[in-house]
């Protein structure tokens with residue numbers, strides 16, 4: 119037998135190797151556990167209740183898809199609106215706008231339903247090869263408030279493998295295989311479908327059972343993408359959309375109003391229009407420099423200030439679909455645009471149907487969000 123195996127040298131090396139492996143295990147376990155945490159939400163005192171999505175479709179019960187629905191019910195007659203943030207979790211203004219509303223809202227007539235984590239499993243991972251952070255921080259008057267940065271896709275641990283080609287069930291339209299895990303390609307979903315199709319179906323059931331009149335889905339897009347700074351809507355939403363456009367233009371706020379193409383399937387703005395008998399859908403897009411192909415190093419600043427030298431150059435070369443200069447596209451401005459568009463959709467609906475108006479106080483005002491920062495509307499950060 120080789121006595122060197124038992125030498126004190128080898129024993130020290132082995133102990134060092136075990137110590138390093140143990141350290142790596144402890145560190146990776148900490149990162150894994152932190153990546154599973156969800157950011158806190160501090161609802162306003164006017165919150166009626168937090169429902170679970172499984173109340174509307176039992177097929178998501180006991181899964182990560184069984185997310186929270188924040189219900190503000192005035193108890194007074196009026197219409198209802200559903201707001202989705204976090205369909206895509208690499209689009210921060212969606213969930214921050216939803217949360218800023220949850221933390222400040224008082225509904226006086228009708229009902230407002232807000233889902234801040236529309237695809238919760240997308241918050242448990244990031245998209246490979248993107249170099250995304252998994253969390254970021256927003257300054258508030260009381261300190262920093264943290265949020266998750268996630269993926270636009272359902273986590274593959276819940277839905278795998280992807281097909282080579284994803285065929286949208288109702289239309290038979292073909293898409294890339296990974297889009298089978300994209301909630302905004304799976305509408306209207308189906309009760310016996312994939313994890314992501316069941317998630318979409320659960321929201322369709324929520325809209326059907328709660329007789330939702332209006333629905334807004336908050337998104338962001340890279341600056342090189344054509345549908346940006348936009349509100350996209352199908353035929354049935356057009357009257358309300360045109361009123362909202364008028365109201366926004368009266369305040370010098372420019373939004374592109376984009377009619378939803380009839381043959382573009384799987385999208386919220388198309389399929390909720392076609393498959394819901396009660397709901398008028400709208401999909402919002404704001405410009406997100408941290409999401410596109412051109413941006414430089416991923417930093418907290420890039421997410422929050424929306425400033426990036428590469429995008430400024432691309433803007434000067436006329437390669438973008440929005441203006442881009444040294445001011446960037448701050449998260450606060452993008453959140454302000456999301457909230458303002460939902461507010462003006464409600465106002466437009468109220469002008470068309472005054473006897474069914476939704477009345478709410480405490481919606482963070484556009485100019486104040488831009489001037490003070492969205493942190494001024496986020497409460498009770500961790501110490």
Ligand SMILES: [Zn+2]
Pocket residue numbers: 205206209302337338339
């Ligand atoms: Zn999106």
